[in-house]
Amino acid sequence: MGHRSHLLRSRTAQCGRLAKTDKIDALILAAFAQAIRPQVRTLKDEETQALGALLARRRQLIDMRVQEKLRRDRAAAVQRSSLKEHIAWLDARIDQIDIDLIHRLRTSAIWREKDDLLQAVPGVGKVTRLTLLAELPELGSLDRKQIAALVGLAPFNRDSGQHRGQRVIWGGRAQVRQVLYMAALAATRSNPMIRAFYQRLCAQGKPKKVALTACMRKLLTVMNAVVKNQTPWTASGLDLEHSC
Structure with missing residues (x-):
């Protein structure tokens, strides 16, 4: 609550209001929602x-x-x-x-079906599956760019004038990223698609940390497509990550 209160005071001051009351806070939040139009997300059941x-x-x-x-x-x-x-x-x-x-x-019939699909993806263990189902219920309902941005695995520009900064990831759902890191690490050894992708990036001179982050994103988009299309993963080169 302390961080939220600090942000509200900052926004209130920027709007020319130095006082702070529940009514003023509500007005500022309403103005923010009207100006930014944040995406509406359903509450978890x-x-x-x-x-x-x-x-x-x-x-x-x-x-x-x-x-x-x-x-x-x-x-x-x-x-x-x-x-x-x-x-x-x-x-x-x-x-x-x-x-x-x-x-x-x-x-749970719904979770069991999703779990069976995810379990077939090499590198995706029990904790990863549980975390995705609990912390990322949007899995399978968004496209690959949206799901990557939601988790915090979409690279953002850091440019100013003629300067072109290094692309970085930030924000998103930290708990999901943590389990995806371990899953991607395992997948570079056990998942032929991810292993080949990781080795190709390293051969191109990408730092291992950058290559592993790309593997996290690729693994996430593959799982998103598997759930969205209700199509089991196979090692036969199925290009699921670009199908949605």
Whole structure:
């Protein structure tokens, strides 16, 4: 709320209003909506929100486990027993959440169908599929440029006058990008389409980080097309990423 309040005060001052009240805030937001016309997006349904909440809790527990393991490695002897017990408890809780997540996924007809399609794409694991379904419900309903921009994988210009800056990605949905990074990394080894694409970019002199980001975008657009067209992925050169 603090960041939002700061932005509202800045916008209010830019409009010549130095006071801040709920009514003024509402007027500024209404003026912004009328001028910018932001895209209207539907709210996530209750099941999708619950799936996202469970995923968020899973990430929290994994972060705790990483911290506890780091503490265990440099802990005094009298501390290690307590740390080991807590790590074991965290392992059990993460396993239980994984069971719950998979159960929710497989008992939903819509999610099960999408999950089956995504599962066939080499490099796309359980966490990636769950994150996409929970955090990116638009998957399969947008074209490839729109889905890449939504996630934050569309490169933006950084030009001024005659200067042509390096294209960069920014914004979007950070949690989705994080899992796509790991998925693309795995796909450069296990997915023939992504591996060939990555090797071609590296052979052209692209930095590995740039090449991997391009693989993230390509993998996302392939999955988007697979879900949109209800067409299973194959390794036979199917050019799904350009089909929508």
